Amino acid sequence: MTKMVINPNRKLSRINKEIYGHFSEHLGRCIYEGIYVGENSPIENVNGMRTDVVEALKAIRVPILRWPGGCFADEYHWKDGIGPKENRKKIVNTHWGGVVEDNSFGTHEFFELCRQLGCETYINGNLGSGTVQEMQEWVEYMTFEGVSPMAELREKNGSKEPWKVDFFGVGNENWGCGGNMNPDFYANEYRRYQTYVRDYKADHHIQKICCGANVDDYEWTKDVLATCYRHSLPAQHGFMDGLSLHYYVHPEGWEIKGSATDFDEKVWYKTLYKALFMDELIRRHGAIMDEYDPEKKVGMIVDEWGTWFTCEPGTNPGFLYQQNTMRDALVAGITLNIFNKHSDRVKMANLAQIVNVLQAVILTEGDKMIKTPTYHVFDMYKYHQDSDLVDSSIETETIGVDDEWRVPNLTESVSVDADGVMHITVTNLSLEESYSVDAHMVDWNVNEVKGEIVTDEMRAMNTFEDPEHVTVKKYDGAEVTESGVKFTIPPCSVLHLELR
Known part of the structure; x- marks a missing residue:
């Protein structure tokens, strides 16, 4: 985890x-x-x-x-x-x-x-x-x-x-x-x-x-x-x-x-x-x-x-x-x-x-x-x-297919908007691995979480013949915990979670 x-x-x-x-x-x-x-x-x-x-x-x-x-x-x-x-x-x-x-x-x-x-x-x-x-x-x-x-x-x-x-x-x-x-x-x-x-x-x-x-x-x-x-x-x-x-x-x-x-x-x-x-x-x-x-x-x-x-x-x-x-x-x-x-x-x-x-x-x-x-x-x-960046960190590991072009598996940023709603964005750089994430909130209770995601294989694209091949889809893989929220991010994906 x-x-x-x-x-x-x-x-x-x-x-x-x-x-x-x-x-x-x-x-x-x-x-x-x-x-x-x-x-x-x-x-x-x-x-x-x-x-x-x-x-x-x-x-x-x-x-x-x-x-x-x-x-x-x-x-x-x-x-x-x-x-x-x-x-x-x-x-x-x-x-x-x-x-x-x-x-x-x-x-x-x-x-x-x-x-x-x-x-x-x-x-x-x-x-x-x-x-x-x-x-x-x-x-x-x-x-x-x-x-x-x-x-x-x-x-x-x-x-x-x-x-x-x-x-x-x-x-x-x-x-x-x-x-x-x-x-x-x-x-x-x-x-x-x-x-x-x-x-x-x-x-x-x-x-x-x-x-x-x-x-x-x-x-x-x-x-x-x-x-x-x-x-x-x-x-x-x-x-x-x-x-x-x-x-x-x-x-x-x-x-x-x-x-x-x-x-x-x-x-x-x-x-x-x-x-x-x-x-x-x-x-x-x-x-x-x-x-x-x-x-x-x-x-x-x-x-x-x-x-x-x-x-x-x-x-x-x-x-x-x-x-x-x-x-x-x-x-x-x-x-x-x-x-x-x-x-x-x-x-x-x-x-x-x-x-x-x-x-x-x-x-x-x-x-x-x-x-x-x-x-x-x-x-x-x-x-x-126009939201406020808040302090966040995530554990990462180094991935890649050779020793030269190694990258962290995950990147993230978190903000809180004027209405007090938190927005978490996470990228999974891996082409093969999903990662289960346990997000702990410091002195902040989560009552509701909903998500959306863009994910597909690495060369996936939209064309004029298939304009909706890659699009934003609803994400139901997040759940509220006592300390925050847990979610699993699939490979080759960009995820947005909204927390209230």
Whole structure:
């Protein structure tokens, strides 16, 4: 029997709802076909947004959406995407597939999408190829209420009232596609550009996100913070609210990546081993951040994460379209548990990407739509949003098929929501073994337990021919005990228990 201990009275940190955020880029079929089909499409839509996709995303309580990139952000000039659609500039998307981008989805369409989703907005600005003036005018266009050229232009284009920008990324991946900058150079550019991301409303602060590291580039983190914190800049309110981190799981490495659907047991454990590396990244980057920000006022923003496999055969390699199996479900469950456990420092995370790209929660084909195994994990984990992380631990053993890619058999996180309801999420990384767990509650009585689970064999997926093959199912394997609750978690599964 595996022992688990939970102390609901020891609240550690708030799990920000933004940890369950998503990312949408002008890449492949994410925006066009996936989210936006246009007002004249035969596919049911509201103001051009696919009704089926919007309703599915609302069901998992998407809290925030990042747009327009990604690498696309640092080549995006926002004025190309406003005004009458027939007059908008057509460009070639040089990063993703070399296809024509007609800019029919721009600033107004993004805010309409977020209105329909009921989610917060995360705009990523163009520092790589854009000017300070361009960024300043975009912020003015979106948020200023009053007499100004940009406010008048917004009204001319159909939106008299300004929008609310919750987060603003000052550049993206500026160590790479965003300009190939050195950390000290970027940091000085950040200091300059962020000055003009102004709060035009006294009662609303746009949270500014600084470009952080790629994977384990700890030198970038240290050098950027050293430059940004030099000469009293921290004394300015809101000069930096978040520092980003990007990490993708490539089981076979960056060049090869590996198939999304054709893999063996060794690659299964190799993938999960690499997913668990997220914990080390957060701890080590977090330790550097603690040197400059011991009070944790600056959030770690993991605004790109997920699996990245070789695209599906026969698809445009620049579209990054991949299938989604139980392996992706386990990566999602493991990673979200890690974010929960580090919610004192991690304040937002954005899965890459929301529809039809990389580890998507939704795939579309014409008028058809399927929810992926990853979608169903987000559906179960949504109850952690804005809840309190509580102290928990679970006994683990090391498993795998060889000595190189060994992983713990179980991961977990536990929260208590505003109504006093406890939510336990557990992943079983084993492909063969079930584990019986005895969860002991410290000074907390359990009256009722109910559960739900996502489980299947490792390569199981949903297809347009079989869209409900992997889904959330009711779980009746938990029982209340004198000290807490007992349950058995089957192999290759993600489990959510609700305790009252």
